Amino acid sequence: MTKPVILTGDRTTGPLHIGHYAGSLSNRLRYQDSHEQFLLLADTQALTDNAHDPDKVRRNVIEVALDYLAVGIDPERTTICLQSHLPALAELSMLYLNFVTVARLERNPTIKDEIRARGFGRNIPAGFLCYPAAQAADITAFKATVVPVGEDQAPLIEQTNELVRRINATAGAVVLPEACAVIPKSGRLPGIDGKAKMSKSGGNAISLSASPDEIRSAVRAMFTDPNHLRVEDPGQVEGNVVFNYLDAFDEAKDDLADLKAHYQRGGLGDGKIKARLEDILQAFIAPIREQRAHLSEHRDHVLNVIRNGTERARERTDATKREVVSALGLFQLRECNHGEA
Incomplete structure (x- = not known):
């Protein structure tokens, strides 16, 4: 056919x-x-x-x-x-x-x-x-x-x-x-700053060839829930850029659902969810970056x-x-x- x-x-x-x-x-x-x-x-x-x-x-x-x-x-x-x-x-x-x-x-x-x-x-x-x-x-x-x-x-x-x-x-x-x-x-x-459009010119994107340091800096700067001031406070998942990215790249969906529930009831800090996202993005981008560098030489x-x-x-x-x-x-x-x- x-x-x-x-x-x-x-x-x-x-x-x-x-x-x-x-x-x-x-x-x-x-x-x-x-x-x-x-x-x-x-x-x-x-x-x-x-x-x-x-x-x-x-x-x-x-x-x-x-x-x-x-x-x-x-x-x-x-x-x-x-x-x-x-x-x-x-x-x-x-x-x-x-x-x-x-x-x-x-x-x-x-x-x-x-x-x-x-x-x-x-x-x-x-x-x-x-x-x-x-x-x-x-x-x-x-x-x-x-x-x-x-x-x-x-x-x-x-x-x-x-x-x-x-x-x-x-x-x-x-x-x-x-x-x-x-x-x-x-x-x-969304962009890492929470804006609707991610773009390199806007400085709110993570490129497919980003270095480990660039990935780390971008995740640390990522917009979360501005009202989640203390670890014990309940956090908002909707509109939270870190969870937007986890939805897109975290393949452990059951674990992610538990993470969201924990964040929503309180007791989970932004640092923990950012660390999880950074690990995922580092592992995702590394082989792309390496292959791109190899192809760039040819x-x-x-x-x-x-x-x-x-x-x-x-x-x-x-x-x-x-x-x-x-x-x-x-x-x-x-x-x-x-x-x-």
């Missing part, structure tokens, strides 16, 4: 952190066997709000690829490819922009929230505003039917499917499949992984672009006889 096609990826704006692992990388490792998986190094998308620093985007292509390989992404089972080297994505993006209005792009809740968060006002980079059409091109070029996203990204998949229906209706045939958004049940892992291998994956992806995306162009009845120069207008 043909495996369902899944498209996922990351913007190449910096190395990945444990929030990426909890929210997406762990699932991608599982999808390798059950899906035909394409993993996009989204450097073109990264430029939508980093055009002032293209070198940052360029150098982080390798950094993100290193993280993929270090956590166990297998290039024989997952195609790792570079967005800017797949010309069909840009061509389909331009084509799709003719099937969506500026007003609809501005109404997209994800785009509205990001514009507000970044303080663009009316100085919105055009590439940023048009991102829903570009993402639709990414998804449909691979004919992906499964797209893992956070809950805040679901409106982008909805808009992708709107474009798919419009393209199919115009073509008078089902040229492109609709995609299903897969939203992880665990949700987004960058030609990493480049070959990207080159080979991009070539495979180019064949797939070029074929889809040709199908869309043909289905829409656009002029096919190679089919013309001499003298045709």
